[in-house]
Amino acid sequence: MQELVPPTVPVPLSVLTEDPELGLRQAAGPGPERETPVHSVHTSEMADPLPYLLGGELLLSAGVHCPPGPGQDGHWERYVQRSVEAGAAALGFGIAPVHDEVPPELAAACDRHGLPLVEVPRDTPFTAVARAVWQAVTQRRHQALRRLSEAQQTLAAAAAAAHPVPAVLGQLARRLDAWAVLLDPDGAELASAGRTPPPEARAELASLTGLLRPGPTSAAGSSGELHLSVYGVGSGRRRPLALGLCAPHRDEIDGAIAAVAVVLLSLLTERRAAEAEEQRSAALVRLMLGASAEEAAPLLDGGARRWAVVHGQRRRGHAPGGAGSGEAADGQEPDPFATAALAAGLGTTLVDAAGDELRALVPAHGPAERTDGQAPVEAQEGWTLGVSSPVPAAELSRGGAEAARALRRALAERRPLVHRRPQGAGDVADVASLVAPEEGRALAAARLGPLDGSPHLVETLRMWLSLNGSWDRTAVALEVHRNTVRQRVARASALLGEDLADPDVRMELWFALKWA
Known part of the structure; x- marks a missing residue:
């Protein structure tokens, strides 16, 4: 089995020149701005050293x-x-x-060829230099192995988390001080973690995915001072997914840690195992033969007794084919991972993502169920979600209705995620959830149409209503004079043809502003 780390870990030449016990001095060659890695030491008095070197030695x-x-x-x-x-x-x-000094011709030749030349003083034996190198190599190799071992443990723990794909990417980003991203075969970003790099680095990283081929392949590049790497993820696909890394440094241990993450991500992004497929098939057969949902549910996701229904709608600007969509753009190959990525984020395999709509069942049992009675569902990039309270399998229709109302509320309030109200609030729907988004937008356009082209009036009206009609607080919030607030509100009232002292008018305008 091939080692994950090289036989020797290089030691910077500066480690030797800065060792006061050795007393070495650099006499020629590149300056300290270019670090020189030393893998080993070789002593030779041959006029032609080429046949006796492997490369990377301090000769x-x-x-x-x-x-x-x-x-x-x-x-x-x-x-x-x-x-x-x-x-x-x-x-x-x-x-x-x-020799009593370094020959000037030797120093000049080293300068011309860019080879560092170090002067070894008279009282420093060559064996002392070799021993210092091997001690430093041993120490660095030990540190590298410990770093790799710790990374393996944290990555394995992340793979067992409720949302394993983002958890693995997060741990990898922290371990490598990098931006870690999972890319589809065309370079589209499916999930990421870490500090986002500049757009040009992201674009270059995405372009490197075109160099990958089926099987364990990788490619590397750079963008400014950033090192870029991509690794093929998974097997059995004509074109693989890719793990992309953008980091300020790159060494052998970074590559070894990335290799561990590639293996884990390959396992996490593959199709469901045969056992899980058989259970789903069995549940489907039972339902088609007339069994109730309550009878079929124990075959799914460990036999959860309660489920949360999730309804979702894709946000504008997030085209199908990205994370969470199994659809393919025109002329493109369907993305086999899109739905799996969304399923990993939601913590369930029971996901139906078709076009811009999403339906999912999330098991809520054991430690996964929150103490506040809500389902363990987190917001997903590119989607607006509404989540029902956990319900038994026999009451999934009620959960679906709750999820639909929660989604309408999330769309009206422009929030990425809305859970059904906590237990005790009853099933009474609020106004925002009762009005369909398109109807709310139509109402907003009709009521606020006279204010088109006057964004300062709209913003002043919104702030004034949110602060219960307080002139002073609105002036402070907008950083204008209170008389300016009065003038703007009066102008808005005149354009709208409404009496803003009427609480019913204020209420309708407030909802119109929310739906606009």
Whole structure:
């Protein structure tokens, strides 16, 4: 089995040059702004080091192959060139016993080829440098393994959460100090976590998904100083989903942690297991053969006894084909994960998302049921949801009616989620939930039409009504003079042709403003 971390974890060259016990000094090559990773140490006095290096080494030499004196023209140039070809990370030149100082020709050649050159003082043996490197490598490898182990544990715990996909993305974003996003095969964002990067980085990350192929594939890129990575998620799809990462840094351990997340997300986003499919099929057969919903319900979601009904409507600007929709845009392949992503967010597999409408049954039992009597449903990006109180399977029709009223209220109040009122409030519907959204908008257009083109009057009227007609409080809220408030309200009253002192008029205008 391939290791998740490399045999050695690189050590920055600065760790060695900043060690006071070694006394190393960088004599040539790139400055400290470019960090040089050192994987190992190799000592050689061969004139041509290429056959003896694997790459990434700090090559130590006392210059025995080129003693001081005339006749050495071009030797150091060839030596540095061959060291670069061999992949040496840096050169360490020992002062004594052959040379009393770093040869100027060697320093000049290192500058030309961009190879760091470190001077090893006379009283620092090469073995001390090698020991310092291996000690640092061992310490960093231990830290890397501990970091990887902790990440594996937290990611596994997130995968067992009620909403596993966003939980895994959230943990991954925290562990890698990154923006983690799940993308569909066309690069559309399905779910994300972490600090959102600039639009150009998001666009570049989405474009990298076009490089993925079925199977375990990945691609990388950059946007400014940000590192971008995408990993294929899942198997058995002609075009895979993708895990995208946008981070200020990227190393081998980051890749290993991302690999763990890819495995978990692949499992979470696959189709339901055969056992769950069989249970759903059995429940469907029972219903089609005349069984009641109460008889079929125990086969679903662990035999929940109570269910919350969810009704939803897609918000404007969120086109089908994104998260939570199984529909495909014209000429595009249906997204196999869209409904699964929404199901993961709602905590149920019983989801019917067709076009701009949503219906779902959420089990409410055990620790999942909230103490306030409401169902454990959270808002979902791109959707407006109404949720019923938990009801037995035999009363799902009542739950559906409650969910429909809650959805109408959510649409009227422009809220992403509305639960049925807490227990004790009864089943009496409020005005906002009784009026269909399109009828409310038509009423608002009719009542507020005279104020079209005067947004300052509309906003003043809204604030004044919300503050119970207080001139002073409205003036403070709008940061205008109280006389300005009086003038605006009087102007609105004249345009509307209404007496704003009438409480019935105020009530109707308030609802019109809510529906507008």
